[in-house]
Amino acid sequence: MTPQDIPLYEEVVNGFNRLSAADALGRESSDLRKTRQSAFERFRESGFPTIKNEDWKYTNIARWLKEEYALGGLPGGAAAGGADAKVMDENVRAAAERSRVAELDAYIVLLVNGVWQKDAGVGAVAGAIPAGVELLTVAEARQDPALSVYFERPTDGKERYFTALNTALFSDGLFIRVDASALPEKPLHIIHVFTGDRNLLVQPRHVWVVNRQAELKVIESVVTPAYAEASAGETGDGVAAGGNAKIWVNSLTEIIVHTDAKVDHTVIQTPGEGTRLVQHTTVRQKRQSLYNNYNFTFPGSDLVRNDLQIRLEEDHTETHLYGLYLAAGQQLVDNHTLVDHQKPACFSNELYKGVLLEQSTGVFNGKVYVHRDAQKTNAFQQNNNLVISKKATIDSKPELEIFADDVKCSHGSTVGQFSEEALFYLRARGIGEETAKGLLINAFAFDVTEKIKTPAVEAHVNQLINQHIPVSHA
Amino acid sequence: MLIIKNLHAGVEGKQILKGINLTVGAGEVHAIMGPNGSGKSSLASVLAGKENYDVTEGEVIFQGKNLLDMSPEVRAREGVFLAFQYPIEIPGVSNINFLKTALAEIRTYKGLPPLDAKEFLRQSKEKQKLVEFDAKLVNRSLNEGFSGGEKKRNEIFQLAMLEPALSILDETDSGLDIDALRIVSKGVNKLRSSNNAFIIITHYQRLLEYIVPDFVHVLYNGRIVKSGTKELALELEDKGYDWLKEEAHENAATI
Numbered sequence: 001m002t003p004q005d006i007p008l009y010e011e012v013v014n015g016f017n018r019l020s021a022a023d024a025l026g027r028e029s030s031d032l033r034k035t036r037q038s039a040f041e042r043f044r045e046s047g048f049p050t051i052k053n054e055d056w057k058y059t060n061i062a063r064w065l066k067e068e069y070a071l072g073g074l075p076g077g078a079a080a081g082g083a084d085a086k087v088m089d090e091n092v093r094a095a096a097e098r099s100r101v102a103e104l105d106a107y108i109v110l111l112v113n114g115v116w117q118k119d120a121g122v123g124a125v126a127g128a129i130p131a132g133v134e135l136l137t138v139a140e141a142r143q144d145p146a147l148s149v150y151f152e153r154p155t156d157g158k159e160r161y162f163t164a165l166n167t168a169l170f171s172d173g174l175f176i177r178v179d180a181s182a183l184p185e186k187p188l189h190i191i192h193v194f195t196g197d198r199n200l201l202v203q204p205r206h207v208w209v210v211n212r213q214a215e216l217k218v219i220e221s222v223v224t225p226a227y228a229e230a231s232a233g234e235t236g237d238g239v240a241a242g243g244n245a246k247i248w249v250n251s252l253t254e255i256i257v258h259t260d261a262k263v264d265h266t267v268i269q270t271p272g273e274g275t276r277l278v279q280h281t282t283v284r285q286k287r288q289s290l291y292n293n294y295n296f297t298f299p300g301s302d303l304v305r306n307d308l309q310i311r312l313e314e315d316h317t318e319t320h321l322y323g324l325y326l327a328a329g330q331q332l333v334d335n336h337t338l339v340d341h342q343k344p345a346c347f348s349n350e351l352y353k354g355v356l357l358e359q360s361t362g363v364f365n366g367k368v369y370v371h372r373d374a375q376k377t378n379a380f381q382q383n384n385n386l387v388i389s390k391k392a393t394i395d396s397k398p399e400l401e402i403f404a405d406d407v408k409c410s411h412g413s414t415v416g417q418f419s420e421e422a423l424f425y426l427r428a429r430g431i432g433e434e435t436a437k438g439l440l441i442n443a444f445a446f447d448v449t450e451k452i453k454t455p456a457v458e459a460h461v462n463q464l465i466n467q468h469i470p471v472s473h474a
Numbered sequence: 475m476l477i478i479k480n481l482h483a484g485v486e487g488k489q490i491l492k493g494i495n496l497t498v499g500a501g502e503v504h505a506i507m508g509p510n511g512s513g514k515s516s517l518a519s520v521l522a523g524k525e526n527y528d529v530t531e532g533e534v535i536f537q538g539k540n541l542l543d544m545s546p547e548v549r550a551r552e553g554v555f556l557a558f559q560y561p562i563e564i565p566g567v568s569n570i571n572f573l574k575t576a577l578a579e580i581r582t583y584k585g586l587p588p589l590d591a592k593e594f595l596r597q598s599k600e601k602q603k604l605v606e607f608d609a610k611l612v613n614r615s616l617n618e619g620f621s622g623g624e625k626k627r628n629e630i631f632q633l634a635m636l637e638p639a640l641s642i643l644d645e646t647d648s649g650l651d652i653d654a655l656r657i658v659s660k661g662v663n664k665l666r667s668s669n670n671a672f673i674i675i676t677h678y679q680r681l682l683e684y685i686v687p688d689f690v691h692v693l694y695n696g697r698i699v700k701s702g703t704k705e706l707a708l709e710l711e712d713k714g715y716d717w718l719k720e721e722a723h724e725n726a727a728t729i
Contacts, residue, residue: 420526424546425558425561425562425564426564426567426576427545428555428556429555430550430579430583431576432547433547435575435579436547439571439575443567444566445566446566447565
């Protein structure tokens with residue numbers, strides 16, 4: 001498929017041209033405009049990724065690119081034909097409410113298609129923004145000369161495909177800044193709702209800056225309205241709100257963790273059918289900083305592609321990455337992680353587990369890159385998969401590239417089925433086969449869920465696991 | 475309670491049980507002894523419903539119902555309990571949740587309301603005491619990191635909680651030191667009643683000093699070649715199995 005055959009390619013090229021012509025970028029700096037222009041050039045060269053590209057070898061997105069999408073949320077409202085018209089409605093509100101974590105005292109930030117709904121009334125009971133935390137919309141931040149630098153970082157020339165596309169066309173999202181030494185009294189719960197009454201490409205951009213010695217705890221929920229209806233007890237997975245509208249999310253988050261700062265970051269992805277979710281997160285860690293990421297993907301969304309890149313830019317950092325993906329139906333869930341050990345004496349540990357049901361496909365690609373200067377690196381990685389159905393598949397690929405000689409690195413990857421012996425043991429005590437399988441899936445997931453430090457969040461995730469354990473495994 | 479008639483079974487085409495006949499009445503304790511490879515554990519597995527065994531001939535009637543038609547979980551709910559020779563470790567499934575789930579499913583099957591949390595806790599404490607099962611182990615992952623003795627005691631603890639009609643103890647004595655053996659036996663003896671029955675599979679006579687059987691059967695080459703009372707176990711202890719093997723071969727030759 002050449003770029004010209006993809007309707008969305010044409011749509012974004014036209015969109016960018018409209019953007020340049022309409023003076024829609026407001027007070028954006030000339031550097032940011034240049035960044036957009038060069039990112040757009042790179043996207044125009046690369047187009048959308050195909051399976052010929054090493055990073056997309058197992059993830060064929062061609063089937064979803066045959067559909068037409070309108071560009072949502074262009075800067076300055078340059079979208080075609082009022083694609084941004086649909087924002088808050090009762091379904092969106094209900095989805096947001098249902099994403100809330102019971103018993104969790106958090107400050108709620110609701111984003112609909114990347115736009116912060118400050119007055120939506122969701123989470124009003126949560127009170128004021130915690131002291132030491134500053135929240136801005138990216139629509140404001142990108143036009144603020146003092147903050148512009150966070151968006152105009154010259155890229156290394158490798159940026160292409162979705163990240164280049166996001167940089168060229170992003171308009172809104174959430175900008176978080178935590179003051180140096182601030183210890184906010186409660187976590188932020190960012191609820192991302194994606195919705196449209198027609199097929200839409202939405203491209204949020206988020207930047208979090210956590211200053212020296214500060215701490216930030218964030219829970220992110222990614223949902224579509226119909227998912228919430230399904231979770232309320234209706235059968236089957238939901239479809240995107242507005243009937244058959246498809247939502248393609250191309251989200252980019254950059255997190256800067258300064259010296260001695262700590263970030264605890266949980267992502268819970270439960271959007272419904274009709275969603276294609278491409279989520280890129282780059283974390284830049286400075287000296288002695290700590291970053292923990294817990295990523296949970298559940299059945300629903302047709303495509304989930306997570307790129308989580310950890311750049312260890314200074315020494316003595318600590319990083320923990322935990323992931324659990326539960327895929328079902330025809331779903332394709334792809335987790336690409338990169339831990340880039342650039343400096344000495346950094347520690348990274350990664351554990352990703354997958355449960356593949358029905359006809360789902362899983363992809364795990366975990367790259368650990370240890371630069372020549374990164375002596376005394378400790379880097380560990382583990383990926384375990386439980387393939388439950390004969391029609392499900394998993395491609396698991398650990399990649400270690402080590403150029404330093406005084407390091408400790410290990411990796412492991414397993415793919416297995418239910419242990420027949422464990423299953424028989426449970427059944428021999430009167431536990432029905434389906435319940436027994438449910439217990440074993442829970443047990444498998446436990447290694448990851450037990451790592452969540454906030455009990456309310458752990459309970460919430462366990463509840464989602466229970467909700468999605470299927471009745472039939474055929 | 476249990477009637478086994480001419481039971482033939484095997485794995486992957488290999489015949490292991492070659493015509494077992496055994497009747498177990500309520501209130502009885504039967505010991506099944508025999509040399510390694512005679513089919514003792516296979517008999518236990520077939521009764522519990524392990525799916526890799528094919529039953530080629532014969533029938534098993536449990537409390538008037540055809541046991542062989544039932545799935546493993548239905549057998550358990552009907553009242554068959556197998557204490558495993560090698561209990562499985564299942565990290566991530568807590569011992570107590572596992573028991574709660576099992577008990578709830580069994581009670582639902584019997585049309586009984588679920589036990590309330592308080593009553594469950596009370597029973598659990600009482601039964602833990604019975605087998606001197608460490609309270610700390612109850613909340614741990616199922617058998618994970620348990621010693622051999624702790625695993626076996628956990629089997630008897632589960633037995634006590636689930637109150638089956640027929641308990642099959644598959645080499646529960648193997649790997650137990652004398653103290654653990656005493657504790658396990660004491661637990662079993664307390665659970666014996668006129669309403670339930672036990673099949674005790676063992677290689678050694680030692681366990682039978684503590685749990686005194688009403689009947690002893692010797693299994694050899696897939697058949698019960700000799701049955702008797704507890705004195706038979708003592709005879710086996712003295713003379714070993716060889717004389718029985720010879721007798722069995724002679725019998726086979728004359729047939």
